[in-house]
Structure formats: structure tokens, C-alpha cells
Amino acid sequence: MKFLITGANGQLGKEWVRFLELKGLPFDAFGSSKLDITNREEVRNRLKECRPDVVINCAAYTNVDEAEDQTELAYSVNETGVEHLVSACMEYNCKLVHFSTDYVFPGNFEDGSKFPEGYPEDAEKRPVNAYGRSKRAGEIIIEKSPLDCLLIRVSWLCGPFGNNFVKTMLRLAETRNELSVVDDQKGSPSFTFDVVEKTFQLLKDGKSGIYHISSKGKISWADFAEEIFNQSDLKVKVNRIPSSEFPTKANRPAFSLLSNQKLEKEGLNVLAWKAGLSVLLKKLNHPL
Ligand SMILES: NC(=O)C1=CN([C@@H]2O[C@H](COP(=O)(O)OP(=O)(O)OC[C@H]3O[C@@H](n4cnc5c(N)ncnc54)[C@H](OP(=O)(O)O)[C@@H]3O)[C@@H](O)[C@H]2O)C=CC1
Numbered sequence: 001m002k003f004l005i006t007g008a009n010g011q012l013g014k015e016w017v018r019f020l021e022l023k024g025l026p027f028d029a030f031g032s033s034k035l036d037i038t039n040r041e042e043v044r045n046r047l048k049e050c051r052p053d054v055v056i057n058c059a060a061y062t063n064v065d066e067a068e069d070q071t072e073l074a075y076s077v078n079e080t081g082v083e084h085l086v087s088a089c090m091e092y093n094c095k096l097v098h099f100s101t102d103y104v105f106p107g108n109f110e111d112g113s114k115f116p117e118g119y120p121e122d123a124e125k126r127p128v129n130a131y132g133r134s135k136r137a138g139e140i141i142i143e144k145s146p147l148d149c150l151l152i153r154v155s156w157l158c159g160p161f162g163n164n165f166v167k168t169m170l171r172l173a174e175t176r177n178e179l180s181v182v183d184d185q186k187g188s189p190s191f192t193f194d195v196v197e198k199t200f201q202l203l204k205d206g207k208s209g210i211y212h213i214s215s216k217g218k219i220s221w222a223d224f225a226e227e228i229f230n231q232s233d234l235k236v237k238v239n240r241i242p243s244s245e246f247p248t249k250a251n252r253p254a255f256s257l258l259s260n261q262k263l264e265k266e267g268l269n270v271l272a273w274k275a276g277l278s279v280l281l282k283k284l285n286h287p288l
């Protein structure tokens, strides 16, 4: 199986590159300067040159707050870019693996009681911010296409590469001994290394369709921050605050837990969130 990775310099893209290198599998990987998915011809040409069996799309516009103002740009990557990939994959007969987000769901507090295990794959989609709407638009392109696709939704993604909440907390801890973190947004982190491993297994098993891959447990960002500091032996006090005291340009869902039940029915068990965090912190302390 030969792979082509887009968005290869992002946190998930880099995890795929590392994984495929370790497995010794053939792949081509392109950052945005070598393969801009908003450019239809460039996408077509790369697939024509590389002839992959599977395209792994890690390219995305991911700045949740900036997407409120740069909405057109967010859609051009998260919707039009996906359309270009789908059409080139159809032409060159490859499978597409695409990633989406927990932020496609309405995320209202009441859904927490309606879906105690988290949102199932087919729950109603009603994003509360521009980033979520642009990602949902990309999902719709895939859902409407006859192409063989795996659409993987992840949440609160973090891993050893790129930027994420864990790294932000560790960076802030260098200069602060107290932090205010929101306690009324509930979900669960997806760890890049677990996401890549599970997605690869789904691919090997010939699976298609939509799957959620997160970690076990339901936490708030404040719970997450506290555990990051505990496991890192850092004395930082976490003040639990409501979202209203941490104003941001974009609204964020109060509940965005993803259910892993469909994945588990395939015999694939995700990490518990604390175990995933412990693996991540070890990787950050001992980079390859
Ligand atoms: N980060 C998170 O918390 C979550 C992410 N996701 C989804 O997971 C996937 C991976 O996210 P993640 O790795 O964190 O994102 P990153 O922001 O780390 O990486 C995205 C990459 O996409 C590249 N990119 C942007 N625009 C284009 C373009 N036009 N053509 C080609 N590449 C482009 C960026 O390159 P450059 O830097 O050069 O612009 C960047 O390297 C995305 O689909 C995202 O929506 C889902 C839930 C949570």
C-alpha cells in the first residue's frame, strides 16, 4: 500500500510520517508549500506523479478563533480542498482518509445527558462556529461522493508534534504558577499516535465510512490542565472558570465528547485519557 500525505508539517501529518517511516511503508508527504489542496491542478498533478493507493488528508485550516474572520479561507481549505482531493482520488482510483472534528456537533450542555457515552457518528450536526461549519462542509462533500473514504472524527487533538493544548499548558507553566482554565467545556482528547495506529488498522481491515477516535473518559479542559501539571510534577494552580470568564472570538461547544463505540465494535480499544497523556509526556521528554 502506497500513501500520500497532505498537510505533512502539521501535528497529525508529522505523526503519519513518523509512523510510516517506522513501518517501512512507501509514502510521499507534502507540506502546504509543495501541495496546496486549494489548487485543483496541483492536487491532480501530485496524484498523477505519485500514484498512491491511499491519500491521507491532514491538511486543514485549524485556527478556531481566526476562522470567524477568515471564513472564506477556512472554507477554501476545509471544503474546496476536500472537493479537489475527492475528485483527484476518483480520477486516479485511490482511497481517501480524511479527518474531521468534534466541533461539527451542536455541543449543547443537554446533549451531555442525551449521549452519556458521547456523540455517535450519525448524531445531528450543527456546528457553533465558523471552523466547525467549514469542517462540516468538507464532510458533506465526502458523504455525497461515491469515493471509497474513511472519515475519522477526532477531538482536542494532541501529540508530540506541532501545537496543542498540552504544549500550551507546559509552555505557560514556565512563567506562571497559576492559570485560569475553563471547566464547562467537556470532551476528551484524541492522541495523534493512537489515532494513526487505529486508522491504519481500519485501513488494513478494509473499512470505510465514518468513525470517531478519541480517548476514554469525559473531562473538562481544566481537568486536562490539572492532570498535565500533576503528571509533569509542576506546581501550577488551576483556577476553574466558566467560559464566560475566558472570552474568545469563536463560540466553543459545552459538550463535544465523541463516542468510540463503533470503533470498539471493530475490536479496536482506545487509550484511557490519563494513559494517553502519560505516553505523550514521555514522548515530549524523550523525543526520537
Ligand atoms: N488540532 C485539533 O485540536 C483538532 C484537529 N482536528 C482535525 O485533525 C486534522 C489535523 O489537524 P492538526 O494536525 O492538528 O492541524 P495542524 O494545524 O497542526 O496542521 C494542519 C496542516 O495543514 C496545512 N495546510 C493548511 N492549509 C493548507 C492548504 N491549503 N494546503 C495544504 N496544506 C494546508 C498547514 O500547513 P501550513 O502550516 O503551512 O499552513 C498545517 O501544516 C484536521 O483535519 C483538523 O481539522 C480535529 C479535532 C481537533
Ligand SMILES: Cc1cn([C@H]2C[C@H](O)[C@@H](COP(=O)(O)OP(=O)(O)O[C@H]3O[C@@H](C)C(=O)[C@@H](O)[C@H]3O)O2)c(=O)[nH]c1=O
Pocket (backbone or CB within 6 Å): 062, 063, 064, 065, 101, 102, 103, 154, 155, 156, 157, 164, 165, 168, 179, 180, 181, 182, 185, 221, 246, 252
Ligand atoms: C490557553 C488557555 C485556553 N483555555 C481554553 C480555551 C478553550 O476553550 C480551551 C482549549 O483551548 P485551545 O486553544 O487549545 O482550543 P481550540 O482551539 O478550541 O481546540 C480545538 O481545536 C480545533 C482545531 C478542534 O477541532 C477541536 O477539537 C479543539 O481541539 O481552553 C483556557 O481556559 N485557559 C487557557 O489558559
